[in-house]
Amino acid sequence: MYRYDEFDHTLVAERIGTFRRQVERRLSGDLTEDQFKPLRLMNGQYLQLHAYMLRVNIPYGCLSSRQLHQLAFIARRYDRNFGHFTTRQNIQYNWIKLDETPAVLAALAAVEMNAMQSSGNCVRNITADQFAGRARDEIEDPRPWCELIRQWSILHPEFSYLPRKFKIAVSGAPSDRAAVKLHDVGLYLRRNADGVIGFEVLVGGGQGRLPYVGHTIREWLAKDDLLSYLEAILRIYNLGGRRDNPQKARIKVQVNALGPDEFRRLVDEEWAQIRNSPLLAVPGAEIERITAYFADPAWEKLPDAPVAVAGQRKSDPAFDAWYRANVVEHRAPGYAIVNLSLKAPGIAPGDLTADQMDQVAELADRFSLGELRVSHRQNLVFPDVRQTDLRALWQELQKLSLATPNIGKLTDIIACPGLDFCALANTRAIPVAQDIGRHFSDLAVLQDIGELTINISGCMNACGHHHVGHIGILGVEKNGEEFFQLTLGGSSAEDASLGDRLGRSIPAAEVPVAIEAIVCRYKALRQVDERFLDTYRRVGIEPFKEAVYGNSPQRRQAVA
Amino acid sequence: MGLIREGRLVPDPFTDASGLESLPVGVPLIVSLEQWQLHRDALLAAGQPLGLCLKSDQPPRLVAADLRHFSVVALEFPKYRDGRAYTHARMLRERFQFSGEVRAVGDVLQEQLHFMQRCGFDAFDVVAPDPEKAWRTIAGDHTAWYQATGDGRSRALDLRKGTGP
DSSP, X not given: OOOOOHHHHHHHXXXXXXXXXXXXXXXXXXXXXXXXXXXXXXXXXXXXXXXXEEEEEOGGGEEEHHHHHHHHHHHHHHSSSEEEEOTTSEEEEEEEOGGGHHHHHHHHHTTTOOOTTSSXXXXXXXXXXTTTTTOTTOSSOOHHHHHHHHHHHTTOSSSSSOSSOBXXXXXXXXXXXXXXXXSSEEEEEEEOTTSOEEEEEEXXXXXXXXXXXXXXXXXXXOGGGHHHHHHHHHHHHHHHSOOSOGGGOSHHHHHHHHOHHHHHHHHHHHHHXXXXXXXXXXXXXXXXXXXXXXXXXXXXXXXXXXXXXXXHHHHOHHHHHHHHHHEEEXXXXXXXXXXXXXXXXXXXXXXXXHHHHHHHHHHHHHHSTTEEEEOTTSOEEEEEEEGGXXXXXXXXXXXXXXXXXXXXXXXXOEEOOGGGTOSSOSSOSHHHHHHHHHHTOOHHHHHHXXXXXXXXXXXXXXXXXXXXXXXXXXXXXXXXEEEEEEEESOBOSTTOBOOEEOSSOEEGGGHHHHHHHHHHHHHHHOOTTOOHHHHHHHHOSHHHXXXXXXXXXXXXXXXX | OOEEETTEEEOOOOEEOTTOSSOOSSSOEEEEHHHHHHHHHHHHHHOOOEEEEEOTTOOGGGGGGGGGGOSEEEEEESSTXXXXXXXXXXXXXXXXXXXXXXXXXXXXXXXXXXXXXXXXXXXXXXXXXXXXXHHHHHHTSOOOXXXXXXXXXXXXXXXXXXXXX
């Protein structure tokens, strides 16, 4: 993992000092709330329904056991004993007091963490594949590049007051686990025709009220050009992004208004001016320095797929079910990547108690070389587990309710905090997720359904990624009541697409039944080994409309 | 009201001509882009020191060829959340090699002075009851930076010289 050096430590400490003073100025009335708002946002602090929320960065999803212990300490000392993992490799605390925020930030800095730019109209936490450095299908580890971008983006003098927030995601593998195409800038590490690794660059993806899949504006960018090209994109956006209407201020609106070709032309024109600037050169020594932090750990030389594990799976169906759903192939022989499901039935997706955090951190020390990852699907990952330890780990995780074998399955639901916490939401997303979780608690049923993602957003802002769920659920308020609008066919992976609206919205209580009807129809229509998404793409929306609404044209009518 | 320059509140010798129907002669004058375009020849003939004020949607490239006539370019922040002038300042310094004064005017809060300095601003019309105190308060806030700009300060990337784990 990356470790702070004196520069990183100094920068974070100075930033906390500044924010401490800004908080004092706010509390003394020297700053109005209006003036203070952008300042606190850039330090991760939101004002929610009931209290201040603090959003903490987990850079590109990497976390050490020591850091997780500290997150547990903060949850206990400054919050109500829990934290919430978001879809952007952040953890949120929902009940932080404003005057204690600087102390929390100092506690984070002590373990080389921060909340800088986790909100506000600036470059946000850089996100990545949670299996980075471990995945078998990886072309190159994206983490050193994420760290380089992180440093370039933090307190950028020119780009700290952008028209709107700016999210960058990086994947080093062809299988996209980081929703790269749904980001303001998405980067895939790719080989060009000569076999040289560089970046494919996408711009203008995003969700929210105006969802778009990003456009590729450069098929291949040399690594040396990464910072100058990003700087050119940000400059074109800073100058040309709309500032008259926050709903239309994201880069996706600019890109789609100009057209991707014209946007590319503007970027290229600017890039030509700065491409060779020494200010933006990426020193080879610095890349080597950063890359060294992400060197492979001292894996033992172990045989792959030991017979003992096959025997355990054969004799214990429950272990086998967990293995098949939650264990992923590792690059190193004899090791495995393990997903910890934060989606046990009845639990708010992404929540973890302080006690669970401490226990997970201890398990990470025992089973995963002290390291963890956080996924955008709001789960945790142990990246380095010996295959022979899997069964023992599984038994420990069961005690913590973190062994539900549902990764990528119907109950592995993404949900935003919704109206239970959020000031923007108009419906409660968490209870819907909990209802679905309880409705589909039969593991054999889940296994039979196979890969199917459900994403729930409590409002149009789409923090629960409903546009890209295989099944998306969007909360809408009608005459003071909560209704839910279903969409089908979305994907955030390499085959990214936006879901299609199924029909009119339904009351919360009917959601699990509607999902059941969709699943039944899928099972009747699917071909051998065909995922829900592929069946949907093959047969279209009509059979599913009929399954949910019958043939009543009135019921099927979509509402605006 | 004066300006902050090198940490000191100094008098502003310039008259802000924005909104004036007829332009005063014989005094240092800051004109708007529209005034400049309308009265360019007369202003040049009058020979008084000139400054130009650009709104946040008026990029310096619009007047790149005329910059040599100005000893001041004032860049406006209509709201402090409007960050376009940071780019404009860097363009003035780094692309057009403007060596006169680059002045921040409008909604200029002490919280932004570091970013402004790094982008090339060197005079600040700070909104504060005591601008010098505001400056002193923030002066030591940031010594470490990850990025290089045209201000000549070194970035962490270069200072580290490859010291690794």
